[in-house]
Every structure is written in structure tokens, then in C-alpha cells.
Amino acid sequence: MCYFEQTRWACGYWKWGNFRQQCNKEYRTGETCGLKLVYDTSYLDGVCKICDQITKKDRRYRKMEQDIQRWQHEGNRRATIEKTTKDMADLNIQIGALYHSHQEKQRSIC
Ligand SMILES: [Zn+2]
Structure with missing residues (x-):
């Protein structure tokens, strides 16, 4: 030890x-x-790098969500909406993975 x-x-x-x-x-x-x-x-008072990344990605995700809603009203943005929907799915996976590694680390407290 x-x-x-x-x-x-x-x-x-x-x-x-x-x-x-x-x-x-x-x-x-x-x-x-x-x-x-x-x-x-x-x-340390603040949150870790992982939380930081999650917050940033989450913010991007919400912004994309809002963009899609706006584009749906505007019409004629089908390709952009499809691309952004894919980006959102990717982002969702990334956020999930970050969240998971954070959970694992917390669980392995000694
Ligand atoms: Zn954290």
C-alpha cells in the first residue's frame, strides 16, 4: 500500500x-x-472536466433542438434538419458515454 x-x-x-x-x-x-x-x-470547488464537457455538449444539443423547431416553421430546410438530427444523435451518444464514465468513477470511490 x-x-x-x-x-x-x-x-x-x-x-x-x-x-x-x-x-x-x-x-x-x-x-x-x-x-x-x-x-x-x-x-476543488468547481466541477470536473467531464462535467464541463457534458454542459457544453448539452448546450449545443439544446441549441440544435431549437434550430430544428425554427427550421420546421420556415420550411424548405429538410436536408439541414436531417443532418442536424444525425448530429444530435451523435452528441447524445457522446453525452451518454461521458456521463457513464463519470458515474463509474464516482462508484469506484475508495
Ligand atoms: Zn464531474
């Missing part, structure tokens, strides 16, 4: 930081035994 710093965001996401202290099972200098323990946690 070796000790590492940990960073934790307000949204619950966390990551390992610098290696701090070796345990007595590991005798090789500079090596770690593979089992990580928290030495110290620094808490």
Missing part, C-alpha cells in the same frame, strides 16, 4: 495525484506496490 495525493471535485469526480509515501512492503526506491491509498485529499 503506497500513499498518493487525491483531488476531488464538487461533483464527486476524483483522480489520483502525486505519489507521496512508500509503504514498508515496497523496498524498491521510487517504485510503488500497486495498491493506492489516499495520503491527502484536496477538494
Whole structure:
């Protein structure tokens, strides 16, 4: 068991930081035994990069939604609507994947 710093965001996401202290099972200098323990946690006020990306993609998604509604009223925008609908589906998958990796990380709290 070796000790590492940990960073934790307000949204619950966390990551390992610098290696701090070796345990007595590991005798090789500079090596770690593979089992990580928290030495110290620094808490950040903001949300993590993943949340940031989700927010941005979500904003784009909503904008596309509004665009499509507008185009439907305007008429003659069928090709654009089809393309945007596809983009929205892609975006939806991306958001889902980001959300999933965030959930996984939160669940693996040590
Ligand atoms: Zn987050």
C-alpha cells in the first residue's frame, strides 16, 4: 500500500495525484506496490472536466433542438434538419458515454 495525493471535485469526480509515501512492503526506491491509498485529499470547488464537457455538449444539443423547431416553421430546410438530427444523435451518444464514465468513477470511490 503506497500513499498518493487525491483531488476531488464538487461533483464527486476524483483522480489520483502525486505519489507521496512508500509503504514498508515496497523496498524498491521510487517504485510503488500497486495498491493506492489516499495520503491527502484536496477538494476543488468547481466541477470536473467531464462535467464541463457534458454542459457544453448539452448546450449545443439544446441549441440544435431549437434550430430544428425554427427550421420546421420556415420550411424548405429538410436536408439541414436531417443532418442536424444525425448530429444530435451523435452528441447524445457522446453525452451518454461521458456521463457513464463519470458515474463509474464516482462508484469506484475508495
Ligand atoms: Zn464531474
